[in-house]
Amino acid sequence: MKRIHSTDVIELQDGEKCKLAGWLQETKNLGGIAFLKVRDREGIFQVVLVKKEIGEAFDDLVNIPRESVIEIEGKKQETDQTTLGYEIIPISIKVESKAEKPLPLGIVDKVNADMDTRFDNRFLDLRKKEKMAIFELRHILLEGLRDFFSQEKFIEINTPKIVAAGAEGGATLFEVDYYGEGAYLAQSPQLFKQMLMGAGFERVYEIAPAYRAEDFDTVRHTSEFTSLDFEISFIDSSDDIMSMTSYMIEHSLNYVVEEGERYLDILDVEVTVPEHPIRKLPHRECIEILDDLGKEWEGEKEVDTEGEKMLGEYMKENYDAEFFFITEFPTKMKQSTFYAMRKDYDPSLTTYFDLEYKGQELVSGGQREHRYDILMKQMEEIDLAPSSFRSYLDTFKYGMPPHGGIGLGVDRFVQKMLDLDNIREAILFPRDTSRLKP
Ligand code: AMO
Numbered sequence: 001m002k003r004i005h006s007t008d009v010i011e012l013q014d015g016e017k018c019k020l021a022g023w024l025q026e027t028k029n030l031g032g033i034a035f036l037k038v039r040d041r042e043g044i045f046q047v048v049l050v051k052k053e054i055g056e057a058f059d060d061l062v063n064i065p066r067e068s069v070i071e072i073e074g075k076k077q078e079t080d081q082t083t084l085g086y087e088i089i090p091i092s093i094k095v096e097s098k099a100e101k102p103l104p105l106g107i108v109d110k111v112n113a114d115m116d117t118r119f120d121n122r123f124l125d126l127r128k129k130e131k132m133a134i135f136e137l138r139h140i141l142l143e144g145l146r147d148f149f150s151q152e153k154f155i156e157i158n159t160p161k162i163v164a165a166g167a168e169g170g171a172t173l174f175e176v177d178y179y180g181e182g183a184y185l186a187q188s189p190q191l192f193k194q195m196l197m198g199a200g201f202e203r204v205y206e207i208a209p210a211y212r213a214e215d216f217d218t219v220r221h222t223s224e225f226t227s228l229d230f231e232i233s234f235i236d237s238s239d240d241i242m243s244m245t246s247y248m249i250e251h252s253l254n255y256v257v258e259e260g261e262r263y264l265d266i267l268d269v270e271v272t273v274p275e276h277p278i279r280k281l282p283h284r285e286c287i288e289i290l291d292d293l294g295k296e297w298e299g300e301k302e303v304d305t306e307g308e309k310m311l312g313e314y315m316k317e318n319y320d321a322e323f324f325f326i327t328e329f330p331t332k333m334k335q336s337t338f339y340a341m342r343k344d345y346d347p348s349l350t351t352y353f354d355l356e357y358k359g360q361e362l363v364s365g366g367q368r369e370h371r372y373d374i375l376m377k378q379m380e381e382i383d384l385a386p387s388s389f390r391s392y393l394d395t396f397k398y399g400m401p402p403h404g405g406i407g408l409g410v411d412r413f414v415q416k417m418l419d420l421d422n423i424r425e426a427i428l429f430p431r432d433t434s435r436l437k438p
Pocket of ligand 1: 167168187188190212214220221222223224225227229361362363364365366405406407408409410411412
């Protein structure tokens with residue numbers, strides 16, 4: 001007989017035979033009768049054991065430890081005694097895998113274990129339906145994003161994660177020993193995406209891990225994160241990139257609202273889809289708003305983490321906006337981003353932007369400098385050795401279209417979409433300064 005899920009039982013006739021399996025969540029033994037609550041991916045079913053019908057087996061079955069995996073062949077019995085409307089009367093019960101006692105972590109306990117205990121025992125933590133719902137929704141979000149890119153005729157690409165040079169500056173590079181030669185874990189697929197613009201792909205995207213040796217402990221950074229990157233060619237300006245980003249956000253969140261209702265209900269979260277186009281605020285206006293809000297500055301007036309939070313609240317209050325772009329970042333703030341195109345009417349400004357979501361940076365991107373001589377000049381300004389970027393730079397010598405793109409932190413997207421207080425909750429097995437296992 002083929003195994004079915006708890007949610008399929010509803011389709012069966014009263015008395016019909018079935019095979020179910022899952023984790024034994026709870027046993028309620030009332031002496032002559034006992035109830036086993038079993039959990040599978042879709043939900044819960046209840047098995048009824050009657051002592052006088054099954055005899056000695058009763059004592060063995062009521063003593064199966066919690067969280068063991070069991071398989072039941074039995075019959076559906078309709079009843080109005082449970083909210084499910086049915087119970088399973090077993091014909092046979094097989095213990096596939098017995099759980100040890102005590103469990104390092106309760107699955108349905110009311111007390112919340114601390115974060116370290118949960119992540120040390122992540123396989124158990126993820127058995128909780130609210131935890132699994134996060135990853136069902138993450139899957140739906142990624143499906144919505146891929147759906148958008150397919151519709152827009154993007155090619156999904158895979159670029160190397162072991163690289164010879166970094167794209168985002170040296171401070172956050174992880175070094176690896178590559179057959180005796182120095183190499184790094186990729187911080188971003190940025191340079192490869194651009195090379196593919198030189199190759200004529202025109203529209204590419206990648207969803208893959210990116211690595212940053214972040215030296216601090218925050219609720220929005222990890223050492224390994226999933227980066228979604230796209231790059232498009234033959235653009236007129238960075239407005240084309242922001243427009244594509246807006247449509248991507250709108251499409252993927254609509255997809256989550258349509259396909260993810262069941263899991264959003266479990267988490268009791270409502271997702272708001274922004275209307276296209278998403279509002280744009282030049283960096284200098286952000287500073288003016290922050291001045292008006294009375295922000296105290298330490299050093300240069302730049303939108304920092306605190307500023308992002310204040311602006312997020314301001315935009316929500318005044319425009320009911322959860323998303324907005326910060327545009328026209330000053331060149332001096334993006335100097336290390338040597339590939340950023342500057343505004344032709346004012347080179348002290350770049351075409352670079354961030355997209356903010358609920359007071360946190362979700363995306364950054366912009367138009368790239370595609371003119372070889374200007375690109376070389378921008379590298380010289382910050383003393384970058386062209387020899388480290390030779391194959392990248394060659395792309396610009398033989399015909400490069402105007403182009404640009406973005407990087408979006410998928411884990412941050414899930415975190416903010418579901419109002420999770422820590423990015424780690426959106427990652428199955430997070431990596432940070434103090435965690436390499438499991
Ligand atoms: P940036 O460095 O701003 O840009 O990264 C893009 C987005 O990736 C996410 N992110 C992170 N998420 C979790 N932990 C981290 N340590 C972390 N670092 C970054 C953020 C961020 O907005 N090459 C450019 C993109 C481009 O221009 O195409 C880049 O990587 O959500």
